[in-house]
Amino acid sequence: MLLRSTLIYAPAILLTRISALLLLVIATRLIDQSEYGLLTLVVTVGEMTDVAVTNWLRIALLRLGGKGEVSRGSLFLAGRVLLATTALGIVISVAGATLVAPERWVEFSIAVCSYLVAGSISRFALTVLQMQQRHSTYSLLEALRAALQMILPVAAIFIFHNSFLMVSLGSSLGVLIAGVVASIMAFGRVAPGQARFTHRAFFAFGVPLIVMALMGFGLNSAERVFLKVYYDAGAVAVFAAAYALARQPIDMVANAINMGAFPEVVSRFDEHGPSAAADFLSHLMGLMIRLCLPVAALLVALAPAITELALPAEYHGHVAQLFPLIAFSVLCANLTSFVYGDVVHAHKRPWLLSIPTALGSVGTIGLSLLLVPPYAELGAASALAGGSLVSLVACLVISERLTPIPVPWRHIGVSIVIALATGLAASLAAAALGQVPTIVRLAAGGLLGGAVFLGLNALFDPAATLQLTGKLKARLGMA
Secondary structure (H helix, E strand, O other): OHHHHHHHHHHHHHHHHHHHHHHHHHHHHHOOHHHHHHHHHHHHHHHHHHHHHHHHHHHHHHHHOOOOOOEHHHHHHHHHHHHHHHHHHHHHHHHHHHHHOHHHHHHHHHHHHHHHHHHHHHHHHHHHHHHOOOHHHHHHHHHHHHHHHHHHHHHHHHHHOOOHHHHHHHHHHHHHHHHHHHHHHHHOOOEOOOOOOOHHHHHHHHHHHHHHHHHOHHHHHHHHHHHHHHOOHHHHHHHHHHHHHHHHHHHHHHHHHHHHHHHHHHHHHHHHOHHHHHHHHHHHHHHHHHHHHHHHHHHHHOHHHHHHHHOOHHHOOOHHHHHHHHHHHHHHHHHHHHHHHHHHHHOOOHHHHHHHHHHHHHHHHHHHHHHHHHHHHHHHHHHHHHHHHHHHHHHHHHHHHHOOOOOOHHHHHHHHHHHHHHHHHHHHHHHHOOOOOHHHHHHHHHHHHHHHHHHHHHHHOHHHHHHHHHHHHHHOOOO
């Protein structure tokens, strides 16, 4: 089931990540570094507010609304809540704009508010599709969003030139168009009926998630704000560029695994009990580590070539040095959210997640105050890594008290061996080519590293490799 879900969602998630990376490559070359820094701060503030405004609603709907047939009453109730929380988020984001970018707070506010409105519509519609088990439709619409979020911001750059606001509005317009199309397709199959939950049950589940999101500000965004305070938007641009390059490939794999896994976890928990959910999460952990660790190793090994190819000279600086710290942070965050956090959601006790989130935020903020002033971007990456590790350890302790997850030690050991071999092969291949063009060194390192990854997986787990090959063929219509 995990492989099937991963293969269904992977193309759309791959396209969204590629779209984001291509926009990074283009935007860093065509707009000023300070403008790009402000653009990334819009995303930072928008994501932070969006988590409190709409992401909790997605989790609550998936947990309480059921799957398959979705009732109109459930969506009306959730829609009213979404409207109110989005309005609140707009007010909060405007206030935040005056603190984050006081010199251009009007433009910043417009950009963040547009981000929130478009994201709310899109996320709500996509959640309904997920509840309806229409995974292929979901994947197709995410691919549409990825294309629009690439085309429209680039068009805005060429038309309006050096303006973070217009680039941000172009991106939000792409999300809005895809969200409207998703809404038409999703709500056309909604069944009549009453809500499956009450306002009280919805808020009882959702309020702890909102509190957790607010507490998570330090863990998810503090380092960029401190960079802006102690340095300028240009420093934020350098850190954000490195973060995007090191994060996107790992997140792509982890999210593809998790998209179909979360509904399955709560379904198994409800129908077969905690032990069945724990066994499933153990397999999920093993698959995530097996696929994500080698990706992280490739990123670290090829960081100089990736930076040289993707970013203009003024961004190079310490970017390559940031890759290991950011990759480690992303791995910790994915294990926290998609493995141990799922246990807490399955038990319908999301308020417990506020504890690791708060501890992680305290760690990140404390380390940011200590490390950002003397070390700038490197200090920010170190603070993020420290906070992410603290959050992971705390979430692991809490989830183990609810339902222990069997740790797949063999998978982890094998995955470490495969990751080290993959990274070493990629590094040697890139270094052996010397002064050839960067793209050639990057391609050679990626190809050799990928070949080592596939070969070692076939050696250690031939049955799983054959299963994956069969599913790939079936997915591509070759079987």
